[in-house]
Amino acid sequence: MPELPEVEVTRLSFADRIQGAKIQNVALGKPLRWPLGCNTEQLRGLRVKCVTRRGKYLLIELSPSILILHLGMSGSLRFEGTKSPVTQKLHDHFVMQTDLGTLTLNDPRRFGAVVYADDFNSPMLHKLLGKLGVEPLTDSFSPELLYRALKGRHLSIKQALLGGQIVVGVGNIYASEALFLAKIRPTRSSSTITKVQSLRLFEAIRSVLTRAIEVGGSTLQNFSNAMGESGYFQLESYVYARAGEPCKTCNTKIKQVVQAQRSTFYCPMCQS
DNA sequence: AAAAGCCCCTGGATGC
DNA sequence: TGCATCCAGGGGCTTT
Incomplete structure (x- = not known):
């Protein structure tokens, strides 16, 4: 969750x-x-x-x-x-x-x-x-760090984000959302990411996490904070859990694939 | 060393 | 209504 x-x-x-x-x-x-x-x-x-x-x-x-x-x-x-x-x-x-x-x-x-x-x-x-990557919302995270770390990996960009060794806290929902905002296809090899793309991804990760915190997180099944209050980010989701629905940008049907036993969602038109 | 697979567990949704 | 099957936001551990 x-x-x-x-x-x-x-x-x-x-x-x-x-x-x-x-x-x-x-x-x-x-x-x-x-x-x-x-x-x-x-x-x-x-x-x-x-x-x-x-x-x-x-x-x-x-x-x-x-x-x-x-x-x-x-x-x-x-x-x-x-x-x-x-x-x-x-x-x-x-x-x-x-x-x-x-x-x-x-x-x-x-x-x-x-x-x-x-x-x-x-x-x-x-x-x-001990093995955790940097905190995404602090100054220790930067486009340069992200670019260099992604370059050195041989796995899909989404799995590189989920792994937590580069940057922590990005789970299955926000990985899909950040990659949509950055216009990067989740199945792309991490090592092929360009500088421009990693800059976009850096900004996307920060903005999606910051926005999610602002609206109280995502309540998909029964998440609530320690006061019992729900979050509302899921209402703003661009791709997560929207398989078959129209992309909010271009109307193309959102695709769902499985990566490392987890669902990934993306727009085949907007993300390459 | 790094990547890929395998589990831990319960409950809700779906299909017959 | 009842039962079987599938799926779920994580991540450490084991195997390649």
């Missing part, structure tokens, strides 16, 4: 309200992708310093320890303040009660994870975050 915009929208929806909170109790449901990596009692009394994000990972910094959260395909968080009653739902698998409210990870498919790390040198943290 969640790509960078959804993770960031989630973060923004509860980061301020949980900051400074003291953990009172943690309860686990069914196993997630990995074990928590510590006893829940160990978390009791720790304080939330801040909530940050790296790619699609959320980092709840407890200073010096860290809870690394991933929403997988179907995960969502909700934060319920102390004034509202704490609800209990099917597929709640991590429930963290604090003096400022309760943070719950709900994840039907359980591809998500909550993992404890002692600090930023933790092997587990390094394993998960």
Whole structure:
């Protein structure tokens, strides 16, 4: 489910309200992708310093320890303040009660994870975050970096974007959307991309992610932020999930193909 | 080293 | 209505 915009929208929806909170109790449901990596009692009394994000990972910094959260395909968080009653739902698998409210990870498919790390040198943290590419919305991302990285790869441009080793956070929806905006066919070999095209792609990635964050992310099945609010980006989609429908630019029917076991959508006229 | 495939899991949509 | 099949936003791990 969640790509960078959804993770960031989630973060923004509860980061301020949980900051400074003291953990009172943690309860686990069914196993997630990995074990928590510590006893829940160990978390009791720790304080939330801040909530940050790296790619699609959320980092709840407890200073010096860290809870690394991933929403997988179907995960969502909700934060319920102390004034509202704490609800209990099917597929709640991590429930963290604090003096400022309760943070719950709900994840039907359980591809998500909550993992404890002692600090930023933790092997587990390094394993998960160590090989990630640059953050697309920071100054570390540039057209030159994108161009050079794409040149050196031998796979399709869409898979190069999805891989996360060049740039993080671009998932299946936004890869298709960014490539449409950049007028690049997703099946094109990464290494054949020109400088002009990588500049367009750089700008497309930034604008599509920024716009998606502005409108609250994409709600395709049941994504909502930690306040329970839906996103609306899917209403603006140019190609994603629009197979057979007319291109919004040229009216040509949008095509759907499969790349690396995932659906890709593009306009055969606009994108080359 | 890099690329390609294989899974983990549940639920909703579709088709018979 | 009931049941089978297919598909879904991710990404680590294993195999080529």
